[in-house]
Amino acid sequence: MPVDRSLHTHAVVADTHNDLLMAVSARPPHLWASFFRDRWLPQLSEGGVDVQVLPVFVESQFRPEGALRQTLRMIECAHVLAEGNPDAVALCRDGQEIDEALALGRIALVLALESMPGIDESVELVPTLHRLGVRVASIAHWGRTALADGSGQDGTGSRLTSHGVEALREMERLGIVFDVSHLGATGVAHVLEIATRPVIATHSAARALRDHHRNLTDEQLRGVAAGGGVICVNFLAAFLTEDAGAATLDHLVDHIEHVAEVAGVDHVGLGPDFMREVNEDLTPPCCEGFSYSGIDANAAIPGLEGPRGLPMVTEALLKRGFSEEETVKVLGSNVMRLFRAELGRPGS
Template identity: 35%
Template sequence: MNNPYIIDGHCDSLIHFVDGERTLQDPSEGGQWDTRRALRAGVSLQFLAAFIETEYKPARSTSRGLQLIEGAQRFIADYSDQVFLVLGKSDLTRIPDRERIGILLSVEGGEILGQNLFMLDKIYQLGVRALGLTWNQRNALADGVGVPQSQNRLTRLGQEVVLRMNELGMLIDVSHLNEAGFWHVLELSKSPIAASHSCAKSLCNHPRNLTDQQLRALAKHKGVVGVNFYPRFLKETGPVTREDVIRHICHIAEVAGVEAVGLGSDFDGISEVPIGLEHVGDYPYLIEDLIKAGFSAKEVEQIVGRNFMRLLTDVLK
């Protein structure tokens, strides 16, 4: 089969660029994601997350978030020969571009909004097209999975954010959101949603993973789950390899349909990686494994890119 284009629903490399640790250009700088290896591997669209670290919360969440967005803008401007910003449907028509990677800017954590709905419009104007409503903690929108035994649904502000995101054409990301919030989002959202970097709970009982019921509901809503490469989300004990990523992909495809599964590496946001899938340059090996697992060429194309493309086409304006 021809090499399919790849869309990765989540990486945290932006922090390294903003903090001056790496240019994100050269593998010799270290890290798990850079443009050189990504281009060689066939990555055509990368969700680039502005992750607001815990030490900035709550007082400095907005300023840190805006600093990260400014850094993303600078990264895209400085390396316009290698990357371009995806803002809407018209930009999706440029994918795949074998010489440049599309960048979809996301924010991981509704803390950037503070308690102000108008901030959603502001970050949209700055180029943000996806928002994870929470990280693991509670914020003004909802509770994350790290809030013990939380049964809270979205706050009033959280509900307003979901509806406004639908109006703007922003992708709602429920990775890190508690289960009650997940179900509330599905009740409210008129557009399909994503769990950009999550795995299957029935295979690994971790709070960050989704139950089979959640997976089916997400699929019914025409959403996509980007399978996360973090070993602790893939397997509870023992060494973790690329085969464990395939195992989660197969399970989600079986439970929710192949149309519901994608890739969400979490590269540069994870301290451990599966053996054989240690950086973005290893994607071709994952594609080979999908073929060996029995997926057809069409199904492989859906999993590694076309499912996220269909989702973005449905959501973006």
């Protein structure tokens, strides 16, 4: 049965995690704008994406010595691809700029940091990155950083370091939304204990349905929601079900439904993490069985390998019993509420 795109088309669709900057910045700089326009823009448009968060993720070969240089290179790539496609996208620093971009029919791009390997203990550089347009950030990935431990280090039971607490405070002061995805369990608890502004999980599924350290427990889901934050559900098959190769759209909707039941439907969003598409751009042809930190990063829900498949999610939510109003919230209005209130707005 063909997907009914009417609701999807009229809703604001926000994707809070697509690593496409990794793929675009891997090209020579003079190709950044055209490669984005030819390879990624059609997918975003066909998928109905209105707001796209662009994480800056620095791969291990650049760490530690080249981490800051690669961070700056990827940020520059985001600016160049936006400036090279002004009819189609706009790099936005606050909710008003997002609304202005959407009114003009452009996709609003929001810069994010996935971990901060380029910062290390130099928290005084957080304002520098804010000046460059960064508006969402996490402080750890799988392993240990100078700021916190990632979820792969849950056994340490570590809270944020003193520099991590300082980074959180700087982000709250500047209006950079703190991202708890990838943060270790004790670190998440620490953030929820001391945060004074809402946080986001840009790409995290429900641990109650798939017991993986990258997913959030019900207690964590409730904690994010209690502070006014949003949990954006990861589409990556390995985080939805133990048998990643057998993941289906129903598995994804199970996670969305669970987060909505536990945290409330006003606190759910979409954080797809289309790894297969990015991997295809980085290592053409895509390597079958590509493994990343012990997971099959190429396993995807059929039809949801990339942004083009997003209308399937809308249809699946409606079939599951979500009302049109609830579906619109999940697709993007919850994220937009958070971004309008917090993005780029200085704190006290």
